[in-house]
Amino acid sequence: MAEAPRKKSKTYHFHEEWEEEFIFTMVKDKCVCMLCHQTLALSKRGNLERHHNTNHDKFKDSFPGKSAIRARKVAELKAGLKAQQSLFTKPATQNKAVTEASFRISHLLAKHKKPFTDGDLFKEAMAITAETVFNGFKNKDDIKTALRSVQLGPNTVARRVEEMSGDVDRQVLKDLSHCEYFSLQFDESLDVMDTAQLVVFVRMAFPDSTTKEDLLTLLHLKERTRGEDIYNAFKKYVRDNDIPIHKLVAITTDGAPAMRGVRAGFIALCRNDQDFPDFVNYHCVIHQQALAGKAVNFSQVMTLVVKLINSIRAKALQHRLFKALLDELDAAYGDLLLHADVRWLSRGKVLQRFVDLLPEIKTFLETRNEEHEELSDDQWLLDLGFLTDLTAKLNALNNELQGKDRHLPHMISAVNAFKAKLGVWNTQLKNGRLTHFPNLEKMSQAIGDKDAFHPEQYCVHLDKVAAEFSRRFAELDVMEDVAAFVLNPFLTIDVEQVSGKFQQVFALPSGVDMEMVDLQNDIELKARARDSNFWGIVSREKFPLLTSCALRVSAYFGSTYLCEMAFSQMKIIKSKYRSHLTDKHLTDCLRLAVSSYEPNYKALTDSIQSQPSH
Structure with missing residues (x-):
């Protein structure tokens, strides 16, 4: 027997005239009596x-129907009902507002690498501000109450940081799933508690030819840091987070054996893993540039410079006396710089400061009855001037390579320009022109025997640097034609040759x-x-191979600068004063400090129950 059709429920609509009539x-879709506040489920006239x-x-006796006095009374009752409702909705709205403020302030603290306990200090500063700035305001007490209700206790700030870090992490992983290709850069360093921290950054290229780069993760290596340990930690992260590893096109690392070892290095293990696609591997361009600069060996200069600086800076009394002398002589600088070999720009800055303060240094050493024959030796002074000029040029290249959004074509251009400049400088030195070597020129003018100076002797050192650059950056030469075509596909080229490079x-x-x-x-x-987004307008159906290659090139990292920058931030976050910071909180703080993604404050606020601070 067929089932009888269900009767369709009737819908009742509320009419505005019923407000004054009844x-x-x-x-909220319910009829409420404005006199007794009773609720009726159906908007039915009867x-x-x-x-x-x-x-x-008896209401009609005091307020007759369709009269002005009845209309005014209904308006008063309606306004009173809304005011009564606002008593309940206003605190909830204010609680949400102070919770969102708590998220934003916690993000600000994390962005500036401040400890969780600074939330209380921030709140105290707001209280002082309210007491002082709003002293003449009528609603001063309301303002102070609202500021006091912002939740900024240490535990609360820690929770806020955790939640915002998770939100940013989800945004990055979502973009990673939507991108066309991505590349990675890896680097490892120790924190203040000797835990090895592996930083991984990602650069994503999207179908519309836009790119994004951000922190992917921070992996904590508790024991060894061999290539297989790094590989196992990263492979576990890929599995746990469903990383679309098939989109990987390049990995950039430093030159450590754990990373680039032929058999047991991280890169070699990734290449042997069937889950990983074919990818390009680059040795960080900035690291290679720093190593290439060491091809010139002027140890006799650097050894004495570092020795003299340390002898002045190491002892407090000598340091004070030297600074007093500089102040008395109105020197260009107030102190010497200490040399740190691990810092890329240190040698150039130390040498330039030493040369600028050389007369004052000689005067100070005379007051200590110290003699160093090299400071009066013409050849040593010439070597000092040349080394100072050369390291300054290497520092300029290093600065050019540093920074965010420095893609591979930009780095190829900077390196090629420097190699071309080396040839120009070499030619000018052979001809005795010192236009681009101001410190060498200054030393040559100061020496007594003009005929003893032969600038062409330094051409040998420029040749060494040029040869080292050519050897170290051979892998970039392969990419040069490809990068040039991607940046300007309408250059006059040998199609057969360039297409061969693409194939290679x-x-x-x-x-x-x-x-x-x-x-x-x-x-x-x-x-x-x-057009700045040229490859975004090129038809992918008509040019599938070229558009794919252009996206890959735009996804390439050229250096591990972002990792090095993250380590600098990490040293501030996990300092000796916060040495017990957990690995989880270190990851959360670092992500918020370096990420360009903005947490979704409103969604985070709505996801929790908002309670004011007590």
């Missing part, structure tokens, strides 16, 4: 009329040469060649 109003006539029959780098199927010819003869694309 003294009812609508509150129900409202029955309730009004039964419970409020990306292992592409045949057809890339024909795509190059079609692209270079596309009039519409040629007219938009200067």
Whole structure:
């Protein structure tokens, strides 16, 4: 027997005239009597009329129907009902506001690498501000109460940081799942408690040719830091977080054996793993540049410079006397700089400061009855001037390579420009021109025997640097034509040669040469060649190979600068004063400190029960 069709429920609608006729109003889809606040489920005229006539029959005697006095009374009752409701909704709204403020202030503290306990200090500062700035305001007490209710206790700030870090992490992983390709950079360093921390940054290229780079994770290596330990830790992270590793196109590391070892290095183990696709591996360009700069060996200069600086700075009395002398002589600088070999720019800055203060240093040593023959030796002074100029040029290149959003083509350009400059400097030195070597020129003018100075002797050292650059950056030479085509595909090129480079780098199927010819003869694309998002407007259906290669190149890292920058932040976050900071909290604090992603404050606030501070 067929089931009888269900009767369709009837929908009742509230009419505005019922407000004045039966003294009812609508509150959240329910009819509420404005006189007794009783609620009726159905907006049915008969129900409202029955309730009004039964419970409020005498209302019409004092307020006749359709009169002005009745209309005013209804308006008063309606306003009173809304005011009564606001008594309950206003505290909830204010609690949400102070909770969102708590999230924002906690993010500010984490961004500036402050400890969780600084939340109380921040709150005390707000209280002082309210007491002073709002002294003449009528609602001063309300303002002070609102500020006091912001939750900024140490435990609360820690929870806020955890929740915001989790939100940012989810945003990065979401973008990682949506991107077309991504590359990674790895570096490892010790924190203040000797725990090895492996920092991983990601650079993502999206189908519209935009890119993003941010911290992916911080992995904690409790025991050994061999290549297999790094590989196992990262592989576990990939599995636990469902990282789309098939989109990986490049990995950039430093030159440590644990990373680049031929058999047991991290890169070698990744290449042997079938889960990893074919990817390009780069040795950090900045590290290589720093190592190439050491090809010039002027140990006789650096040894004495460091020795003299340490003899002055090591003892407090000598240091004070030296600074007093500089102040008395109105020197250009107030002190010497200590040398730290692990810092990229240290040698150049130390040498330049030493040269600028050389007369004052000689005077100070005379007061101590110390003699160093080298400070009066013409050849040593010339070597000092040349080394100072050369390290200054290497420092300028280093600064050019540093920074966020420094993609691989930019670094190739900077390195090639420096190699070209080496040739120009070499030619000028052979001809006795010292335009680009101001310190060497200054020393040559100061020596007594003008004929003893032969600038061409330093050309040998420039040749060493050039040879070292060519050897270390050979892997970039392979990418040069590819990067040049991606940046400007309408240059006059040898299609056969450049397409061969594409095949060599990306292992592409045949057809890339024909795509190059079609692209270079596309009039519409040629007219938009200067568009900053050129590859975003190129048809992926017509040029699948070239658009894929362009996205890969845009995803490449060229250095591990972001990792080095993160380590500098980590040293501040987990200092000797916060040495017991847990690994989890270190990760959370570091992520918020270096990430360019903004936490979703509103969603985080709505996800928890908002309670004011007690």
